[in-house]
Amino acid sequence: MNPFIYQGLASRVVFGAGKLESLAEELDKLGARRALILTTPEQRHLGERVAAILGERAAGVYPQAVMHVPVEVARAARVEASRLDADCCVAIGGGSTIGLGKAIALESGLPILAVPTTYAGSEMTPIYGLTENRLKKTGRDFRVLPKTVVYDPLLTLSLPAAISACSGMNAMAHAVEALYAQDANPIIGLMAEESIRALAGSLPAVVANPADVEAHGRALYGAWLAGICLGSVGMAIHHKLCHTLGGTFNLPHAQAHAVVLPHAAHYNREAAAEPLRRAARALGGQEAEEVGPLLFALNQKLGIPASLAEIGLPEEGPAEAAAIACSSPYYNPRPFERDAIEAMLLRAWKGLPPA
Ligand SMILES: NC(=O)c1ccc[n+]([C@@H]2O[C@H](COP(=O)([O-])OP(=O)(O)OC[C@H]3O[C@@H](n4cnc5c(N)ncnc54)[C@H](O)[C@@H]3O)[C@@H](O)[C@H]2O)c1
Numbered sequence: 380m381n382p383f384i385y386q387g388l389a390s391r392v393v394f395g396a397g398k399l400e401s402l403a404e405e406l407d408k409l410g411a412r413r414a415l416i417l418t419t420p421e422q423r424h425l426g427e428r429v430a431a432i433l434g435e436r437a438a439g440v441y442p443q444a445v446m447h448v449p450v451e452v453a454r455a456a457r458v459e460a461s462r463l464d465a466d467c468c469v470a471i472g473g474g475s476t477i478g479l480g481k482a483i484a485l486e487s488g489l490p491i492l493a494v495p496t497t498y499a500g501s502e503m504t505p506i507y508g509l510t511e512n513r514l515k516k517t518g519r520d521f522r523v524l525p526k527t528v529v530y531d532p533l534l535t536l537s538l539p540a541a542i543s544a545c546s547g548m549n550a551m552a553h554a555v556e557a558l559y560a561q562d563a564n565p566i567i568g569l570m571a572e573e574s575i576r577a578l579a580g581s582l583p584a585v586v587a588n589p590a591d592v593e594a595h596g597r598a599l600y601g602a603w604l605a606g607i608c609l610g611s612v613g614m615a616i617h618h619k620l621c622h623t624l625g626g627t628f629n630l631p632h633a634q635a636h637a638v639v640l641p642h643a644a645h646y647n648r649e650a651a652a653e654p655l656r657r658a659a660r661a662l663g664g665q666e667a668e669e670v671g672p673l674l675f676a677l678n679q680k681l682g683i684p685a686s687l688a689e690i691g692l693p694e695e696g697p698a699e700a701a702a703i704a705c706s707s708p709y710y711n712p713r714p715f716e717r718d719a720i721e722a723m724l725l726r727a728w729k730g731l732p733p734a
């Protein structure tokens with residue numbers, strides 16, 4: 380067996396339908412007194428519901444989270460946390476809301492109790508992102524890892540099916556890339572495989588019947604495992620390309636992940652044959668070269684847009700994104716080859732299956 384390092388992530392996870400109601404108890408366990416409740420303007424009602432559950436321990440609801448955490452938004456939130464004498468943040472929402480909690484924690488050290496309502500996985504990672512002058516920078520710091528995470532599948536029932544589908548494939552991308560990560564290890568490998576199996580099995584049911592609580596629970600379980608993968612090992616070409624497509628072309632985060640993933644997995648089919656065989660088995664296939672086509676077919680089944688053109692990438696995007704990604708590549712089992720990457724992005728732009 381090859382040597383490896385496994386760094387466990389120190390967080391408490393409470394999982395189950397209706398567990399939102401246990402928030403006050405969880406605040407006690409955290410030793411916190413006054414919580415600033417973070418959410419987006421669209422999910423303000425959820426922030427208010429949390430305030431009602433916490434009663435006088437709710438310092439205030441701050442529904443100002445937006446995607447990619449602009450530094451001005453982070454600064455204003457830190458001021459609000461201090462003004463209200465909060466000693467923790469409850470972040471209820473998707474990756475954007477949890478990202479705002481992380482921006483506060485990074486400077487103040489305030490602990491985060493996260494209640495995710497999408498499958499993005501930020502709640503399980505020590506990764507933060509901040510955007511300044513249209514440039515997004517990411518970093519790792521264990522201060523931003525939420526101390527407690529409450530996963531309540533009832534909270535994902537309100538996700539429109541199209542967002543569930545793309546957000547679920549965003550989670551799938553973390554699990555697939557964890558299998559061939561530079562610092563892959565056996566524990567994360569098990570979680571990645573289980574995550575892929577849970578997501579592939581549940582997302583079609585979530586999309587077909589958005590009221591299916593059991594399917595939502597299974598998808599959230601898969602997303603939890605995928606979040607651990609993302610937080611524990613390094614990501615590769617797929618995440619590099621998606622960060623480029625999001626950062627430079629402002630493509631929607633989860634949709635870009637969903638469209639690119641079949642192509643990125645296919646790009647690595649020979650260089651990461653054994654890890655991708657594990658992904659294939661979790662998707663119901665056998666061989667590494669089946670992973671890209673199986674993921675492409677899953678996207679189709681979930682009604683996800685097939686092409687990068689449909690989600691806003693201009694015609695010159697594939698060439699430009701390939702050049703940017705190759706100028707500062709991440710580790711990847713197959714070296715970054717500019718022409719091959721441009722050709723791959725062109726197929727994704729046209730909505731063609733991986734080849
Ligand atoms: N740091 C990390 O580890 C990490 C990991 C994954 C994603 N991210 C970041 O998170 C952001 C994307 O997060 P996201 O994809 O979760 O989207 P998001 O948090 O921006 O949410 C998208 C929209 O969906 C709404 N929404 C969320 N949950 C809902 C629900 N259950 N019902 C109805 N509406 C709901 C939100 O209010 C928002 O308007 C990006 O900025 C990405 O870079 C960070």
Ligand SMILES: O=C(O)CCC(=O)CC(=O)O
Pocket residue numbers: 478506507508509517549609618621622
């Ligand atoms: O943007 C961030 O905060 C980091 C995002 C990340 O690494 C995961 C992703 O791209 O889904």
